[in-house]
Amino acid sequence: MSSTAKEYESLYSATKTHKYSGKIRRYMDLARRTAQQSAFPDYRHGAVLVKGSVRNVSTNKNNYCSFGSRFQKNHEGRTTLHAELGAILGVDRSITEGATVYVARIGKKNNYKISKPCSMCHQALKFVGIKRVVYTINNKIAGSYKL
Ligand SMILES: [Zn+2]
Numbered sequence: 001m002s003s004t005a006k007e008y009e010s011l012y013s014a015t016k017t018h019k020y021s022g023k024i025r026r027y028m029d030l031a032r033r034t035a036q037q038s039a040f041p042d043y044r045h046g047a048v049l050v051k052g053s054v055r056n057v058s059t060n061k062n063n064y065c066s067f068g069s070r071f072q073k074n075h076e077g078r079t080t081l082h083a084e085l086g087a088i089l090g091v092d093r094s095i096t097e098g099a100t101v102y103v104a105r106i107g108k109k110n111n112y113k114i115s116k117p118c119s120m121c122h123q124a125l126k127f128v129g130i131k132r133v134v135y136t137i138n139n140k141i142a143g144s145y146k147l
Contacts, residue, residue: 031104047083051099058086071123097129
């Protein structure tokens with residue numbers, strides 16, 4: 001395994017899986033509705049930042065994201081505004097610190113698809129103090145990890 005692959009794996013080592021119930025179902029429904037507003041036909045993402053009663057929703061957009069580019073490694077493609085970045089951009093540190101971000105990706109039939117944050121988003125979420133990420137895997141289970 002290359003050192004990059006090892007590093008990538010260790011970023012995500014604390015993965016757990018969950019059924020869609022309670023809070024996770026509620027916030028994933030909201031993330032899914034947000035994803036439906038994305039203009040990308042095949043790669044629709046929605047993210048919801050949750051801290052107490054505060055919610056900030058965002059979908060992926062084809063806008064250049066200079067904040068995101070700070071966390072981008074070489075050869076990682078374009079720095080478009082991923083949903084996770086939109087959910088934290090412009091949000092005060094007092095809110096992002098300790099918050100949870102829910103990320104949903106939906107397919108053509110609005111089914112859930114794998115939406116684990118990429119390493120750029122991972123680094124950015126960590127930078128602003130996000131505590132936990134919950135992401136869709138498929139229609140049956142979601143995954144989560146602590147940052
Ligand atoms: Zn990303």
